[in-house]
Amino acid sequence: MLIRRLAVIGVGLIGGSLVRALRAVGEVGEVVGCGRGKPNLERALELGVIDRYTHQIEEAVQDADLVFLAVPLGAMGQAFRSMRDHLQPDAVITDGGSAKACVVEACRDAFGKLPPGFVPGHPIAGTEQSGVEASFAELYQNRRVILTPTGFNSPAALDKVERMWRLCGAEVTQMTVEHHDEVLAATSHLPHMLAFSLVDTLAGMKENDEIFRYAAGGFRDFTRIASSNPVMWRDICVANKKALGRVMAYYIDEMKALADAVNRGDADHLQEIFNRAKEVRDRYIDGILDSPE
């Protein structure tokens, strides 16, 4: 059994699905849940996701050989500080945060230096649903998990986290913290900004009731991600503001150039942009992403 005792700090979609996947392959012993909300933890208990729970991180991590942190990015610092003096000497710590530099920094601040058991990670998976109720064992099947080793982690800790995700059916890759944050800013954080700001722009227009009434099907797909958790996204933006700010600046320049082409009715330039986008989208997205999902 890979994990004898697992502490899950934040028992929601991400943490709950991890436990379900590990239970399905019989690779986890006791699971201790930790969180602030009692109803969610009670539900996790009823669903058999966790074996027991506590509201105290200090207590949850005692005797755990692996600690999985799935709290909002803004809560990582407090979580690291709470667990610091209560961990087993050989405990492995990993997380599911959508940005990595801020988590590494929070850990270093809390521990004084980066502990050898800490391996930052990011499963590229999720739905607009949240909470343990929405968790399921197959969430990570054929999904990518990016690990961003700190350079201070032990090889054994990295190996354990890699094996954990592979047991869940995920494809594990490694990249640097900085590169992770740039790639995710472009492929995930930026699209969320577009969706949120599109809906907010339309909501601010006069007669917005009528505008939404005539929104067609594609619009619903397009704005689905604007239903994502506002607190989580606030934290992601603050945590990854450097990389996200940079890619938003590129994007705004591109939109301005496109608006200029529209304003001057430059058919050739418009068609060139649209052709290129369609070609790239069809090639990469359908080729690369159709199989995993």
Next chain:
Amino acid sequence: MLIRRLAVIGVGLIGGSLVRALRAVGEVGEVVGCGRGKPNLERALELGVIDRYTHQIEEAVQDADLVFLAVPLGAMGQAFRSMRDHLQPDAVITDGGSAKACVVEACRDAFGKLPPGFVPGHPIAGTEQSGVEASFAELYQNRRVILTPTGFNSPAALDKVERMWRLCGAEVTQMTVEHHDEVLAATSHLPHMLAFSLVDTLAGMKENDEIFRYAAGGFRDFTRIASSNPVMWRDICVANKKALGRVMAYYIDEMKALADAVNRGDADHLQEIFNRAKEVRDRYIDGILDSPE
């Protein structure tokens, strides 16, 4: 039978689905297809969508009591000029163009004045597929069709076009040409600009192969509309450049404000925007659009 002889200029998804829907309720007699590509028209014949075809608009509209124009917006002017001297005196003309001011203008230019038989229309329906092969009788079921009467059309022509779309299962509403173009710029044309420019921005980044590899599921939904027909969208942008340019300017301002909030790490401001967007999105989109589709 509502339509004795129907001329469909441009036999693709939109025109083909209209014919299939009318045939399903037995409200159309002979259907004459018209287009440039022989293979598509031959396929339309094989599929039983059309009864015969011609490459000449002049010939197609002869004896037709209703002419349906489903050509790209940039081809509307030539189509109106070709049909002008060959129409039946009481022929009704309608279209499926995604912008309306340019179609009305093209018609006025071709005919010298707006003919009483002309009723501009826009079915808010479609997929990323195109061609007669993709057409199906249920495309317009519970979808909205917007008619934009010119003020010069006869009540009989308006009534015939309304009845035609109702027979296809659509919900027909009317608005002014200008208002239509503003609403569609916001709800359809702007989202397409966002999707095209997002994909083009990412494609322009170094290591774009890797970037697309880590794009998650939401990204695929989000960029699906970037696979739409580039020529059609080029024409829509040029045709509706006034309304689209205005709404793009609003949107760019909103994105700039959001980028500023990200850059200064303004958590409260970010959460306020995301909360508002999520609330509006959940309320309008799920409430209004879940039933029709």
